[in-house]
Amino acid sequence: MLTAHTIKILQSLDKKKFRQKYNLFLVEGNKIISELFKSNFKIKEILSTDPQKLDRTDTPVTHISENELRKISFLKTPKDSIAICYLNEEKKLEDREVQLVLDGIQDPGNLGTIIRLADWFGIEQIICSEDTVDFYNPKVIQATMGSFTRVNIVYTDLVDYLSNTDNINIGTDMEGENLYSFDKPEKLNLILGNEGNGMRPETEKLLHKSISIPRFGKAQSTESLNVSMAAGIILGQLYS
The missing domain is CATH 3.40.1280.10 (SPOUT methyltransferase, trefoil knot domain)
Known part of the structure; x- marks a missing residue:
């Protein structure tokens, strides 16, 4: 069960100043989350109403209710899972072709x-x-x-x-x-x-x-x- 404090933090991540404050952003939906596993983005935790549907993960997965998902999702129709991710350090700017x-x-x-x-x-x-x-x-x-x-x-x-x-x-x-x-x-x-x-x-x-x-x-x-x-x-x- 998510605490009221955690829900409040996650809800605040729709604003840039809070994403920067907590160094976090959200990724919604199993399909997009699966792309994270092949990237250099670090996942802090995955919240899911149906953890069995996640392809693979070495990341902590917390089972949440549909009601909790609706509270923290930024989508009109929430998907099964939300990944809480750390912001990446910006890479050095070097010209590409x-x-x-x-x-x-x-x-x-x-x-x-x-x-x-x-x-x-x-x-x-x-x-x-x-x-x-x-x-x-x-x-x-x-x-x-x-x-x-x-x-x-x-x-x-x-x-x-x-x-x-x-x-x-x-x-x-x-x-x-x-x-x-x-x-x-x-x-x-x-x-x-x-x-x-x-x-x-x-x-x-x-x-x-x-x-x-x-x-x-x-x-x-x-x-x-x-x-x-x-x-x-x-x-x-x-x-x-």
Whole structure:
């Protein structure tokens, strides 16, 4: 049985300041938890309504009731198990051949989807501005479907980083070069801007090239694409 104090701590982990205070975050669902076993994330404890369903674990498992699960879950429909994990120490920032750079992404679902896309295309690192949504946010973790265990996420000052990188900085612009005729550089940073405002002017100044996704439809009501949709289209073409 979970104590009221433990429940209160776990409930607080939806906020960044408490995740940092306790050095903990939550991962929900047996499928995503199984990805943790193959990663360098350390699990403190697993809470489960049905421990038999867990594939394998050398981690302590505490049996909890459905009611306790509902109290600590951040999902509308809670899954069988929740893993309490320690935050990872951020790895040193070193250029990789292809990287995603996120300038002020705020929506957890977008960040989670972009992490999942990076994993799909074999991109090992995402560099985020310091005001990009925290990737330990439970909605981000859930949207990654386990991909967060395979992609290094680094938060840094983008102006400083983009000014010193050896990679070609590429951004999106309606007047940019057509994506489908664009010649992909060997080493690149694909920069994706904030959902509503796009890239900051100081980030835009550091671009070496701009690309655009041509519109094939006739409807003019669609002004732009969701940032994670745009990322998927661009990566699909760059890797074709």
